[in-house]
Amino acid sequence: MKAIVQYEYGSPDVLAFADVETPRPAAGEVLVRVQAASVNARDWHVLRGDPYVARPSADLGWRRPNVTIRGTDFAGRVEAVGPAVTGVQIGSEVYGEAPRAFAEYVAVPQDRVAAKPATLGFEEAAALPLAANTALTGLRDAAKVEAGQQVLINGAAGGVGTFAIQLGKALGATVTAVCSTRNVELVSSLGADDVVDYTTSDFSRLDRRYDVVLDLVGNRSLTALRRVLVRRGTLVLSGGGLYGGGSVFGPLGLIIRGQLSAPFVSQRVVVFDAVPSSANLTTLREYAEAGRLTPVLDRTYPLSAAAEAIRYVEAGHARGKVVISV
Structure with missing residues (x-):
């Protein structure tokens, strides 16, 4: 073959x-x-x-x-x-x-x-499999997103991010998507309730607070990410980011720092492993067939x-x- x-x-x-x-x-x-x-x-x-x-x-x-x-x-x-x-x-x-x-x-x-x-x-x-499973595991299992919560997705126009917008909405959350100017229309079409264009605004400096931040990029410090969380909010770090740390630690650098700081802050800092499973694939299939995941x-x-x-x-x-x- x-x-x-x-x-x-x-x-x-x-x-x-x-x-x-x-x-x-x-x-x-x-x-x-x-x-x-x-x-x-x-x-x-x-x-x-x-x-x-x-x-x-x-x-x-x-x-x-x-x-x-x-x-x-x-x-x-x-x-x-x-x-x-x-x-x-x-x-x-x-x-x-x-x-x-x-x-x-x-x-x-x-x-x-x-x-x-x-x-x-x-x-x-x-x-679907890796990217959508990462979004599902990060929001449903790691962050335990509930209806009515405010969720911010940093890296919303990428493979995981486009699924995370749709799954966040399916879980009942209000979703804010962070992306570049050329992707504003795309993430809005996927259901994002609000969009932050990072070429003109730094979401970590805006006067907005979220129950959950799903970071898929690794281009902000832990301090900046925690700044936009409510007091008992949840920061979810994914290892699939494009940036952060160079070739020694790569995106793992931010994750390691997040794990070390977790016991000392009021917010939850969660690192998760999106384990492949037929059960999650079946869930994703059901969302897709219901028209909630494209x-x-x-x-x-x-x-x-x-x-x-x-x-x-x-x-x-x-x-x-x-x-x-x-």
Whole structure:
């Protein structure tokens, strides 16, 4: 099969479009014929082995990546099932989150795959898993957003942010979106009740207070982020930001400082891990089929041009999601 492979850290230039062995599903796994995949900030962080402190993880290695096929999100059809798999039929249209998704086939644990939203095509469905799960976990589980609360999303026009606006509204919150001038109309169309254009206003200096701040960027200090919270508000920090800390700590620098300060401040400072699960994928499917969650697709690239897709996302100007058609 064809896949996007990486044998050393570096720029997108180190990626190759190559022939590799088609995986076989192990016990508890399904083999999916990938129709579409999507790019996340995580992909270029892994590509560069950045930040260095994350290299002991399962995907990264000190000198070279442990997982050599890139990609995480996918949508496609079930080609085969391994032993002990139940409830999944060959030919079913599915979507999910698992390593090695930038390929014609991917073997996925059953608990990381779910039926594709019937209202979405493969490219739209592939945009959901990591980004929408991050938004769902951050707002519903980490922040415990309730109806009537005021929620601010810093980085609202990106992959996670566009989903966070819609899920915040679905949870009953009043949502303020922070974005650039060119994205004001976009975030408003997704349901944002208020928009702060960061090219003309610094949200951390405005006389407004929020119950929850979801920071997806890492371009403000902890002091600035806490300044806009009510006394018992919640600051939720995501590790997927584009900025903050350089190649040693990257966005983890702000997260580490947040964890250290948490016991000493009145506001909650929460760092969360958006664990992939079929349960959350099912929830996202239900929101999508109810018309409450719509992916925003910026650009689509063929699998052979995945390096260019990652380069575009790394530049930091993508609106919503960038998708790879397989």
